[in-house]
Amino acid sequence: MKKMNKRVLAICPNPSIDVFATVPQINLGKANRIQKLKEYPGGKGVHVALALAELSVPVSLMASWAGNAGAWIKRNCESVGIPTLGIDLKGNNRKCYTFLSQDTASNDTELLEPGPEMSENDLDNFIAVYKSIISEYDLVTLSGSWPIGAPRYSNKELILIAKSLNKKVIIDCSGHNLTQALEAKVFGIHLNADEAISLCHSNDPDKVFEHLQDKVDLIAFTKGKDGLYLSYRGRQVHAKVDIGDVKSAVGSGDCLTAGISLGIIHDFPLEEIAKWSVACGAANCLREELGMLHGADVKSLLNHVEVNSICYEK
Template sequence: MKNHEIITLTVNPALDKSAHFTGLVPEQKIRCQQPSFDAGGGGINVSKAISRLGGDSLAVFTAGGPTGEMIKELLVKESVAIDPIAVQNWTRESFVAVDDNTNSQYRFGFPGAVISEEEIDTILKKAAAFSSHFLVLSGSLNEGLPLDFYKQIAVLAKKSGTKVIADTSGASLEKVLETGVYLIKPNVGELAKLVGEASLEMEEVNEAAKKIIAKGGAEIVVVSLGPQGAVLVTKDSYDYVPAPNVVKKSTVGAGDSMVGGMVWALSQNKNLSEVIRWGVACGSAATMNDGTQLFKVEDAKRLFEWLKGK
């Protein structure tokens, strides 16, 4: 198998379905327009983002049933290299619906089906054989997976010198920090929980991120500030990048697009100032599109040029 600079792992992917409707009325049938489908889930979206930027990654993910087959077909159409792991239970779906009367977006997510012990063992064995410069662990965990599952994979990856990027949340992220990774991307609320605070003000973000770095949890902490932009923190630097003013249509996949832009920039040996700006550019560009379709590369490039002076 070809060696890839970047590998993404998605244990709980989703077939993303999106549609428009007119008027949300309780207890009445809501007639939707023809739906569109996208391959989704944290790491899968990261690989899609990298592909759009002209980068190279391998998307490793579980796939079961007709939904899993459709995800594989959609990724092949986008020229994303894939290495699916067959599982017995069907891959989950998610649904995004937009009310054209109000432009309100409704997002429905479902839990991932249980993965068997044999399938867990298959994932871990595959992870032990990964050979890449960067490994992205992104997205939620299926029901029944241990909370330290990403930590187990990070330990395996670090043995070969791979730089691990973890984009998950809650107890799963806390466990990953115990072994230490290269980069994490919490939002402000998640960062607050990681340092034992109920909330954080903007001026407290830098200190909170540096606490994680000082404990060896991560070398780089990128904190997503939503419409305010993002900050990148290392042990001796702090870089705030404002979000460009764009017309937002959907926030689905914006965080994954941000991670994809940053990992692609890292793989191109760009400095950290460019890395965070590519992340913000891709994340912001993703919000300009309907449904679950991530970003257009021309939008990301235009926004990056604007951010270079910020």
């Protein structure tokens, strides 16, 4: 793939430190000793930025940074060549713990810290920074939740600003953040099965496409092992790849969003966008690192992705 000058702005309103904690089992009401601890830069937009940087796509990361945790996330992203932008908040960025246990009942138990709070004035500052830099980028990804207290219109405001400058935005979020984005007629959307049921009252791809076709240009609908259903420019395809043993699926959806972004800025045909998207999502599963992929894994998977055209009844 030839190098290009197009740039992506990955926005992560609420970054985190993702922690894998290994314990034999979790005994409620008693002391539990952690055997092994691993920490990774986290938050959906952080994962998107890390994946794009690994694939040599020029990307910057914009976020709300808070305390020592925020400084640690920034250092780790900057160490791989990702410029970091945004605003500072009081407090500390959150830590998200995933407990790995031999006990099936408690394995993959998660504990999520609340993180910092964001006022309307903080959002105004965030938007001011965004307005000052967005003209430098060709595509924006907007992923995940906002800090506690952020106004409900946050996503909609950023999308409308981008649209006024003819910039495409791809979102991956849920709840009111998602509905607000659709009201702004966002360019692209990435949904999982739970989000599809909440938004479209179905996880059937045909019904999802039918529900969203007049609201958004690009629809990426993922159903875990069933793969990716992708609709763009009046066509739909299904893509999947078999990878065998899954080390960790945390962040795979974000890596898939990175693959979509790569395909869009390169103006790839639909089948090629689907291949890169699925290869990126699957590559994340091959390693223990959370929300990270290796470019060599992506390239080795590309030729194994199966892509088939589909159609649905309108």
